[in-house]
Amino acid sequence: MYFRLNPECYLIKGRKLGAIFDLIDGTTYALDHGETELINNCENNIQIDKDNDTLKELKCIRLGNFYDNKIYVPKLKVGSPFVKDDPLVPLYPPEIHRAFLEINNSCDRECWYCGYHGVKRSLGCMGCNKWENNDEPLGIERWREAINELEDLDCREIIITGGDLALAWDKTVEILNHAVGRFRQIYLIMHQESLSSEKMDHLEDKATLIVQTERPDSTKSNHLRYLVVVKSNEHKSKIKEDNTIYDYIIAEENSISKEHPLTSKKKLSGVNMFKFLSHVEYHPCLGHSLTICNNGDVTPCPMMRNHCFGNIRDKPLYSIFEDSWERINQFWKLNLDRIEKCTGCEFRYSCSDCRALEERLTGKIDGKALCNYNPREGIWT
């Protein structure tokens, strides 16, 4: 008798343990040592005993089935995994899915958690930040053209961010109006205190607003998400609201709370078929993404300002792709197989990762500090 997982169920092995990822149900099953060995044997077509309770259980929850002969189960894929590197078939266009446009870098506020003060936040890129930088900002015309270029590259979503966009409100509205209709999704990031109902009206239906705050007010709208800054020790299983994302302050490596979704078992809950398969090759966050900074620098993400692929003041965005593709692609493909700790972890295709933070904490582009799992031993600390 043989037992095989279904096409939609991937067994991923780490150095020590394994896990099953059900890509249709979106569920992760972390396995213990015995289970890992057993299922690994099954997936390698080694004969087993039909009376095995674990396997019967797996059949019951529809993860796999028994077979009389050795069979080959092709795993669920969403697209063909072949690289066409036939020299006669040239490269396809770069697949850019997301771009941050940091259209402003000034702010009169002095938020204690701003990137300006070097504070590390788990979702720093999703909120506003100002940076030490006196370069002249890009003008409106260049932003319009950048938007046209992104559209021509089939970019799917853009995130317009600052600084305080209220300080450059006319520019913001003009850029936003130019962008409307060209992307599947537009986000705009502002601090709660910079918002007014008049500004909200401007944005209505054009963009989803991400509101940076410590204490969200009660405004409800389909076009609004709160990004709530939380100190790590503050977080006591808050009730998760649909339109709220928590942005944790990361003090230092050794002060990580076990409660952090970024670092604990909690983050391992869901798995999405498209994301999982993409993470086999691409970094969960940097993959297919770019940032255009206020001064025109093109970087992998708003927080990784020390890696610059070029500046769109000097040349078109497409030339940056042309000239720096190898480096851009290195960042895009820096998936967790390439991260020193994660490479041996069974959760490497379902886990999230903030490279900007990890690099700052470890000083290494492939370092990992924010994780309470030890894949060598298979234990959570």
Next chain:
Amino acid sequence: MIEFRTKNGNMYAWDNEVGLFIPFSHAMRGVLNKISNHNPPSREEVIWQLKNEFPEEDVEFCYDWLNKWNRIKLKKPNYPEIHDPDKGDIEKYLLKRGFTQLLLGVTEDCNLRCKYCIYSDFYKHSRGYSEKYMNFFTAKKAIDNYFSLLEMGKRFNPLRRPTIGFYGGEPLLNFKLIEKCVNYIEQNYYKTMFVMTTNGCLLDEEKAKWLMKHDFMIIVSLDGPEQEHNRNRIYANGRGTFKDIMKNIRPIMKADYKKIYSLPVYDWRTDILKQEEFFNLKDIPQTMAVSQVSDYAGSEYYDQFTEEDRVAHFSKIEEGKIQYYQNLDHHRFKEKNTPFDALFGTAPGNELFGSISIFHSDPIRPFTSACIPGTKIFVDVDGIYHLCERVPYSFPIGNVDEGLNLDKIIKLIINYNKAMNKCEECKVSRKCNFCYQMFMTDCTISNSSEVCNEIETLRKNSFSSAFSIAEKFPDFIENSNPRHMNIKKYR
């Protein structure tokens, strides 16, 4: 779903709706038949109705699993309906993914009279030979036009690099023009990949040196050992070409030049075992691809063979396959590709992992693997643009003076889509690798209902042999899939 079995008797099915294979069973078929009704019975009813045929736990499993599987089917809304393309669609597509290659047919003349050549009398819909040569004005206009298209396309696809191929007849008969073109491009434009497809007979040492200096990819038509090669590849006077070609490629091989390939062809009389042995020899260029002499609409080539030839050929194929899989390690680690790698090594992997997509098909080109004309541009000696070097001349898509003609391209796509009258219900449509050349005759496009009579049976057979190999050599099959190698780490 189409069901098939492997040699071991295992059942699988190809689910054309999502473009994926699944393990299958009698119980699965039983349940599927019940639930694909317009008015499907409830879970309990299905279990009850099938209780005498299959164990209850199997029926339950199949019922639940098929329901789960159905959830990966993407919903239709948000996706454009199939429609006739307009200029905007075509323009955008080509700027992004078109212009992959400019192919200059520098002459229609040839110094050989290969028996299977598509320009020979066996293929009535092709153009035939002529003594026409392309002149530099035509070539220059085509080149300028190509680079200006690439320039426009840059902002849509900054990664594309120019590729220019020289094609014939025998392109080396017009070597002077090729030299002029390459010099012109090197002086006026940027790094371009050059490709030369030649029969090798005129490739003397001086020309070979020049091609290597300009970093050409050299593709030589070489069919195998002397006797096999000379059976089809002959001069007009009937003399075989083998010795001349071997003499010509020797200096290139000696220089250890990496970008030379052979492109062998076989038919039902080819001894593929001897052919394979030949291409394993050290001084023979690596194999780029192998192909069987084409059997397109209107070809009479295969009329010359008997039933015995056919049977003998297929038994040789089986023998070759067995040999190949007995020596997998040898093939995996050898230095260069040979015909068997293409025939047996990559074929099952392609069958399993090629053209997978759970997404809805392209709304302007919903069926087959046909390109959007303009993906490649073939320029004939008179400067007329064609969508491919392998299709008849009656479907031009522009010329060197006007450039690409989008109206013609649109008309062509619409007519082609119309002719694909069987594809909507074809159960292997997502695996279809046919394109224009399969359907185009003199001036018309044949219907897929005529061309694809037995396609489902044919595909079933090739699915079945691919899975038979996969059951035996799963690692080998999965190694053909390098982008996903890390998934199997530590296993």
